[in-house]
Amino acid sequence: MTRDELAELMAGLGHRLPDPVAASGAAFADGSPYKIEIPSVEGPAVLAAVLEEADRLDVRIHRTSQGSGVFMLTDDEIRQMVKLGAERSIEVNLFLGPRAAWDIGGQAKATHAVGAAARGNEMVAACVNDALRACDLGVRSLLVGDVGVLSVLGRLKAEGRLPADLVLKTSVLMPVTNGPTAAVFASLGASTLNVATDLTVQQLGEIRAATGLPIDLYLEVPDDQGGFVRMYEAAQIVRAAAPVYLKMGVRNAPNIYPVGAHLEATAISLGRERVRRAALAVRLLTELDPGLARA
Template sequence: MARLGHPVAQAAVPSVSRFADGPPYRFEIPSVEGPEVLEAVVAEADRLNVPVARTSQGSGVMMLTDAEITQMARIGAERGIEVNLFLGPRAAWDTGGQAKLTQAVAAAARGNTMVAACVADALRACSLGIRSLLVGDLGVLDVLRRLKEDGTLPAGLVLKTSVLMPLTNAPTAAVYERLGATTVNVGTDLTVPHLAEVRAATRLPIDLYLEVPDDQGGFVRFYEAVEIIRAAAPVYLKMGLRNAPNIYPSGGHLGVIPKDLGRERVRRAALVQRLIEQLDPELKRPDGGPAADLGVPVI
């Protein structure tokens, strides 16, 4: 394009921040709903040589048995992968009506009883070795921060904010950090300049869907990957799937669908990895090994 007189402009000042082990980006595979899906994801990552650093789950701790959580923790610990579990319940599954009309409050905790249930999920998950939790409510985030500070929850526990908690500007990112977030999901439609603004306001890793589920916009942003990394580093590239069923809450009734979706998310990550290496070979590739800032399970 430059040779033809139409150069592509750089959209933002590059971030100099990096993850603890050096790379500017990592891959996250979401919707890893149980141990069988996690096993399928790590096997596919091995087959395609994709350095998966984190998996996340959306159905919630309350939808997993102790044995399932323990097995997921064991796999994560053996592989040096962060295993992130969602806290529940949530407004979208409750008896209220507002969450049926808008996703803006879908993950909110309705009433103190629901906040207490999220805390119960957190305590149970941590007791079984999990060290990374997905939070969908601002008040719950602050409560968990206080429980980390007083020693009730592990000091190194990762608190990841959900994409269902709106984060579309720099001041909001700063608020989330003050309330205890350790990694933040941002709006799926933020431009590269928007991401640069968020990066300037917080030291936390940014989590961004590079392929976005249909109910969150359905964008496929593969060719933006390099510019996103440059502007937002350190950034988790989340590989959702467009044109895929919503599987929450997951379970055996869905058969092989969650495993097939997990494998395809890894394949999408492999496609993105190839693009990154072609478009900017100097970007440090994650090695996929354990790092000090990952919430790897403890067994």
């Protein structure tokens, strides 16, 4: 049943739904209002499993992102991921460098709010080194968790020392929560913006009004970022925020960063389930609003 049909049914019962949100009127270059991102794709084995599951469930995946960091992958692993992505026209995104949560500092142990910060210039330099290495190996999409690092990478990109087509994706650990912040991140060189997981549809519309950059939003949110499951909001979210990447986390799942062989089976299992969650979300979104072109 479409949302319009549901609204008519509920109104007949005396329980009117809110009016539909205003459509952003924007889309990706190919005309799609939304695309699907699978996060926590930590290496080539996980990526291969995600692609296999996407084929089985007939889900089009547009981007995968990784959380353990460039420096936790070998050159060969990165090359394999780049190759798989190129073969399927999928954007392969890798997280940069060490971060506060893994460092010797104490604040990040007490709160997630600073977990992705780069503590000191040495850590900023490590992130820059990760970026240069990843780009040399063919990566063209990097996940940035620190405002200063974003500024430095934006400058290097503008000066031609990083590829002009390099995507700088901001992290949910550095969340955009309002239009002015979105505009600041855009001015620093961001290519795509991770927003806070708990924003209302109206607040997403405010961010869309402030920038034309794609918005990245968890539709199902990991427990350490709130644990929300927002699938029934998908159509309203896409209308307000397009162009938007819908990210599929998994509730009740372990934190697997940094991944290694000791956690590979878990990472693969979670990757497959994220694709299944995406299939559920696309089905529901299409039912609620058939006018939204399938990504």
